[in-house]
Amino acid sequence: MRLKLVIFDVDGTLVDSQGLIVEAMNLAFEGQGLAPPSREETLSIVGLSLDVAMFKLLPEADAALRARLVDGYKQGYMQRRAETGVAQSSPFFAGARDVLDRLQAQSDVLLGVATGKSRRGLDKLIDGHGLQGMFVTTQVADDHPSKPHPSMIATALTETGVDARDAVMIGDTSYDMEMAAAAGVAGIGVGWGYHARDALGAARHVVEDFAALESALTQIWEVQP
Incomplete structure (x- = not known):
């Protein structure tokens, strides 16, 4: 597996x-x-x-x-x-928690984070939303050059032992998609975030809601050798 x-x-x-x-x-x-x-x-x-x-x-x-x-x-x-x-200050987007729970339940899927937040900020968010144990690798701004440098993704791959071809970066900004491309992993852009859809040109797919995310992941992994 x-x-x-x-x-x-x-x-x-x-x-x-x-x-x-x-x-x-x-x-x-x-x-x-x-x-x-x-x-x-x-x-x-x-x-x-x-x-x-x-x-x-x-x-x-x-x-x-x-x-x-x-x-x-x-x-x-x-x-x-x-x-x-x-x-209240950082609510989940509709469907986000459900998708996280379904992905975590899959025995062959690991979840991670790559964020411009500080470690303290990410820990507060994880605690506030009850996400303890959800992510096996968490990469934050304290430890890396800023996105779109690929350091966050490279470290996540090393920590999990996952090959780049089996990893996907999901984000709402051009920085996320450019980081994914620089690290050699597929990027899925989301259309509900803070950058316009036309800024996500480096993405493999762009989805408009969380209901479409799992299908996009399947499409990416089905074509991997």
């Missing part, structure tokens, strides 16, 4: 945390006396490591200012999450 690995992005793929992300970014910029980026600009950087995200949003700023923005974002994010709770 050949093991398969399904790696999920988190924000914009499994959970809808856009309100929390936008509010935290606004607080960070306002805390430095700056006009916040637009909602679209903020959502465009979801998935990147925070230092890279701040550079993309404010390339003319010096390193010290960007570091303060990163700290302000983290503080705002944690404060708002504590006030509202994980389930």
Whole structure:
């Protein structure tokens, strides 16, 4: 039996945390006396490591200012999450939990995460949604270069012993799909996330709801030698 690995992005793929992300970014910029980026600009950087995200949003700023923005974002994010709770601030997209449970129940499928979140942020989300034990490999921004560098996926493959041909990356952004391509694994883009469908050109498939995800996985694995 050949093991398969399904790696999920988190924000914009499994959970809808856009309100929390936008509010935290606004607080960070306002805390430095700056006009916040637009909602679209903020959502465009979801998935990147925070230092890279701040550079993309404010390339003319010096390193010290960007570091303060990163700290302000983290503080705002944690404060708002504590006030509202994980389930409310980062709810599952419709069908996400059911698909996770069905995939986990398959003896030849392993589940993983590759996210721009910190380890602390991911742990809070896993605890808040009762996902303990769901993912056998969890790759976070603390330990890797920012997406779309393939380091997260390469490490997940090493930790699980799964061959790249048997792994799939599922995400909502161009960074996820470009990371998958760079790592030599198939990418499935999701149409409900934070990047437009036409930004997911590196994806093998694009699905519009979780009901279509398992079929797309089957299509990918059926053609593997």
